[in-house]
Amino acid sequence: MSDAVLATINDLPITLATTACEIASAIPGASKAFVLNRMDWCCKGAMSLGDHCREAGIDPVAFLGEVAAAASTAPRGPDWRRKPTPELVAHILTFHDAHRRDLPALGHLINDIEVAAPGRWEEIQQLADTWPLFAAETERHLAYEEENLFPAVAAGDLAALGPVMARLREEHEGHDHRLADFRTWCEDFRIRRTNNPRDEALRSVNDLHRRLEVFELELMEHMHLENNLLFPRLAPPA
Ligand SMILES: [Fe+2]
Ligand SMILES: [Fe+2]
Known part of the structure; x- marks a missing residue:
């Protein structure tokens, strides 16, 4: 039923x-x-x-x-379904700013761990191998939206946005698969216990797990706002 x-x-x-x-x-x-x-x-x-x-x-x-x-x-926030499009876009852009801070910072942390404890964790090697490309692709995606999507939305020029949104949806799916890989490699971002308080590398891995989990949720929230709330408003009438 x-x-x-x-x-x-x-x-x-x-x-x-x-x-x-x-x-x-x-x-x-x-x-x-x-x-x-x-x-x-x-x-x-x-x-x-x-x-x-x-x-x-x-x-x-x-x-x-x-x-x-x-x-x-959870704190009660605005219902973004009911907000005007310019406010929704402004909110989406706060995620762009956050990702632009997080992507290089997380990349540095991954590299620092790999240098401090080479080969100790397979997940760190996997992240070190994939993060630069993921970060570059994500930054390109953000820039593409800022150049090709949001200005057209602000101008009300929606007629040519179909292929733009199709490309963006496809890229969102790619991000989604990558995030799923990160979660798998990091065993659901499990916090590891240690009896050695001087194990700095392990502390850094736990810090990385916490920050990756926040990043994952923010990127998914961001994609939800675009795929599910913004794009349907822009789709040209059939
Ligand atoms: Fe975006
Ligand atoms: Fe996007």
Whole structure:
């Protein structure tokens, strides 16, 4: 029964047919539950809760319990579905600024760990090998949006944006796959315990894990705002 209400969270009655986008948009903190269960709500925002849970092999009621728990501690923010487009774009650009700070800083941290403890962790080698290309691609993506998408949106010049958005959606999927690799390599960003307080390299790995997890959530939130909220407003009428 896809129309039976499984839970009501933040005044949103949720059924198996409720989309991931609706849940993530209406419930602050829900995005964390999606990430921790490896459910891609940003590139598959139109997919229903039932289909997401089936794909991830997760019980929907248990998942909604996690969403409710996350919602109970998350600060309530603006509902970006209802904000005017210029405000939404300005908000998206704050993610661009954050990524431009984080991408080089995380790259330096990865390199520092690799230099301090060469070969000690396979994940650090994997990150050291892939981060420069990922960072360069992400920075190119941000610049492409700033040159080809946002000025056209500000000018109301939407007619030629179809191919631009198609390219951006494809690149978002690439980012999403890369983030999934990082989470896999880093064992869900597990914090490692040690009895040696002088193990600086391990402390740095734990710091890296915490920061990568924040970066992952921010990049996915950013892609959700574009894929699920901004792009549908710009699509030319069929
Ligand atoms: Fe963006
Ligand atoms: Fe983007």
